[in-house]
Amino acid sequence: MVLSLLTAVLLALFLLFITLPVVSLFLRISPEAFLSSLTEPVVLDALSLSFVTATVSTVIVVLFGTPLALVNARHDYRGRELVDTLTDLPIVLPPAVAGLALLMAFGRRGVIGQYLDIFGIHIGFTTIAVILAQVFVASPFYIRQARASFETVDRLYEDAARTLGASRMTVALRITIPLAWGGLVSGAILSFARALGEFGATIMFAGNFQGRTQTMPLAIYTTMQGDMNAAISLSIILVVISFAVISAVKIVTRRKY
């Protein structure tokens, strides 16, 4: 009795701790102010840049991550553990470190950047840098989820498909990927959300230029020093997106088969 009361109190306190700050965002701005700040160039630029870059980086993550996850789920090879560890690294690496690392690699004087510079290619402080930073930090979210979903697909279906005349490629496209679909979509959504929220690596590697590298989190950071309404409006949009992401993931991961 006492125990269950204690649990209820702890639960209530914790939920309050999570929801109160989020609700506060909505309480500190009037609907009119919210709508009017949505027309401000700094907000609009950040919105469109964030959606474009997060979409592109998610597509890149899916294109590279799917084959990698499938190979690691299905084949045992020397160094698989190492590959797994490396693909997971960005999850635990502080974003500031990721940003600096990317700068050291692709910046104008970077390990690779210095050669790109010869051909007049500059990556640091461009929209490309924003995308690279997002790919770097968001890829593990998709790859982990994709690998886990591929592992749940019974190999028997793949074997049966082979005996029916399907090549390895056809098996992947017509059997394994469709059967793992829910997990792949939820992984892609999580990866998109992480890319959308990316701050640290972006500001270090891509800088903070409106319309070019200033994504929503960077715009929040910038506008809160002058125009709090714009900062709160952008935050509200991100809160709504986060809710949508969680619901979407819950819906697509409901098992169908």
Added chain:
Amino acid sequence: MLAVHAVRELRDFVLDVTLSVRSGETLVLIGENGSGKSTVLNLISGILTPDHGEIVLGDRTLFSDEKKIGIPPESRKIGHLFQSYALFPHMTVAENIAFGLRCRKVPRPEIAFSVTNQLRAMNLVDLADVNAGRLSGGQRQRVALARALVLEPDLLLLDEPLAAVDMRAQTAMRSELRGRIKDAGIPCIVVTHNLRDALELGDRLCLIEEGKVVAEGAPGEVLAMRENGFIASFAG
């Protein structure tokens, strides 16, 4: 005609079998669980690769370590029915049956024609658009058989074909299966734990123990070997 000699090191023993099946003949493999019966089927259909040996089907060599031949499973033209049937759960009955034809890039009208024929032959017309995950054991068995036979395979491998079919339907399904095998006129290997399967489907019986063929012959002959512990319990 199928001729198999396959050696493969398994976890507990070395599988080493030699067997042959003529066209229109059904060979039944019996033996304890884990004796390597299903592995023999997997080696023939190409899901597993032998360490040594040679597998020849008709005039095609499917595997030979000496000649360095290893035809991939998708090109072997073998119908392999798995114990759980392995119907694709994200496809309808008709899509399951059409799968192999689509992989072979058969034109759509031909696929539709062949699939319809199979659905009729298997009494599955009403279930064509039903999701494969919703079928009973007997229905699954018929879909799996239709899915394999629509490709007109050169060899049929059946792993416990009636194990998931409920008892009452087994007798009818067994004679139906026997009819379809005979119609196909190709070599067929059946793995079973069921005495009636062995007697009614098999032209020849082959007893496998720890990866070796220990007895082979007409069902009556093999089942008369009561000194063997497995046969004694199998034949009751």
